[in-house]
Amino acid sequence: MPELPEVEVVRSGLAPALVDATVSAVTVHDARALTRHPGSVDDFEQSLRGAHVVAVCRRGKFLWMPFTPAGGSNAARAVVAHLGMSGQMLLRFSGAPVERHERIRLDIDHPHHGALAVVFADQRTFGSLALDPLLPTTDAAPGGFGADEATVPAQVAHIARDPLDPALDETRLRRLWARKRSAIKRVLLDQTVISGIGNIYADEALWGARIHPETPADALSARHVTRLLAEIRAVLDKALAEGGTSFDAQYVNVNGQAGYFAHSLHAYGRTGAPCHRCGRPIARVSFMNRSSHFCPSCQRMPRTR
DNA sequence: AGGTAGACTCGGCAGC
DNA sequence: CTGCGCCGAGTCTACA
Numbered sequence: 001m002p003e004l005p006e007v008e009v010v011r012s013g014l015a016p017a018l019v020d021a022t023v024s025a026v027t028v029h030d031a032r033a034l035t036r037h038p039g040s041v042d043d044f045e046q047s048l049r050g051a052h053v054v055a056v057c058r059r060g061k062f063l064w065m066p067f068t069p070a071g072g073s074n075a076a077r078a079v080v081a082h083l084g085m086s087g088q089m090l091l092r093f094s095g096a097p098v099e100r101h102e103r104i105r106l107d108i109d110h111p112h113h114g115a116l117a118v119v120f121a122d123q124r125t126f127g128s129l130a131l132d133p134l135l136p137t138t139d140a141a142p143g144g145f146g147a148d149e150a151t152v153p154a155q156v157a158h159i160a161r162d163p164l165d166p167a168l169d170e171t172r173l174r175r176l177w178a179r180k181r182s183a184i185k186r187v188l189l190d191q192t193v194i195s196g197i198g199n200i201y202a203d204e205a206l207w208g209a210r211i212h213p214e215t216p217a218d219a220l221s222a223r224h225v226t227r228l229l230a231e232i233r234a235v236l237d238k239a240l241a242e243g244g245t246s247f248d249a250q251y252v253n254v255n256g257q258a259g260y261f262a263h264s265l266h267a268y269g270r271t272g273a274p275c276h277r278c279g280r281p282i283a284r285v286s287f288m289n290r291s292s293h294f295c296p297s298c299q300r301m302p303r304t305r
Numbered sequence: 306a307g308g309t310a311g312a313c314t315c316g317g318c319a320g321c
Numbered sequence: 322c323t324g325c326g327c328c329g330a331g332t333c334t335a336c337a
Contacts, residue, residue, distance in 0.1 A: 036309095082308080083307095084308055123337075124306090124337045126309075
């Protein structure tokens with residue numbers, strides 16, 4: 001479940017079951033799911049066993065769960081999760097059968113919900129879990145959505161705040177965009193500039209703002225940027241409200257249910273279909289080893305800024 | 306084919 | 322003008 005809305009669906013699904021839960025057992029079925037964990041598999045299992053989960057947080061497409069270790073008192077580390085292309089976090093009853101592509105299972109005890117299993121399943125193994133130290137944020141604001149503390153895991157420190165984060169520095173963002181000569185779509189996908197946007201929502205936001213994906217970022221007027229930011233937030237909010245985009249069974253919430261934003265797409269995956277604004281066919285071009293979908297008629301390159 | 310990180314190249318640029 | 326290093330930008334690859 002990759003982009004911001006899909007990851008937020010997972011975060012908000014995990015939070016009620018995980019906040020205040022204690023990890024009773026850790027089972028690593030496949031060590032490839034720990035490629036980003038700095039220590040050994042044993043270290044992962046032992047460090048987490050008995051841990052008390054404090055929060056479930058998200059910045060862009062990264063999730064993390066600060067925890068206090070068994071017998072400890074302060075949350076200095078977090079479980080960091082990235083779903084990659086095909087990762088899932090599933091909530092199951094305790095003792096539920098092993099899932100297809102299950103990589104790691106955390107058995108937890110929650111004061112209200114009792115014994116549960118949190119399953120990290122991942123068909124393509126591009127996703128991962130890791131334990132990572134928490135570092136103070138540079139702006140002293142909470143690390144991300146769901147976070148009270150002004151900390152982020154080390155692996156997330158280079159990731160910019162996302163469009164739904166109240167602490168997003170819009171002045172900095174505008175300055176960065178105004179300085180970049182690269183295509184705006186490339187810049188939207190750069191997670192160190194603004195995070196959470198992937199191929200689907202980049203195409204959707206650019207369609208909404210009527211901006212050609214190959215427009216140099218520094219050619220956008222202040223008005224264009226304002227419109228683009230508004231479209232980004234609108235499309236992410238709407239997708240979140242609809243449970244995310246699910247093209248197949250990989251993209252599901254913690255209960256295995258699909259979202260239905262795929263029905264609301266205007267550009268992504270609609271090659272040759274009529275533009276919902278002007279009726280002309282949506283084009284698809286190869287871009288950065290992936291594809292861009294846009295309306296050549298209503299998404300024109302601005303000539304000046 | 307919805308993602309990220311790392312290795313690599315290329316060009317521009319500042320300084321010597 | 323050459324060599325050097327750094328930086329940003331872009332491309333490719335790895336991971337199934």
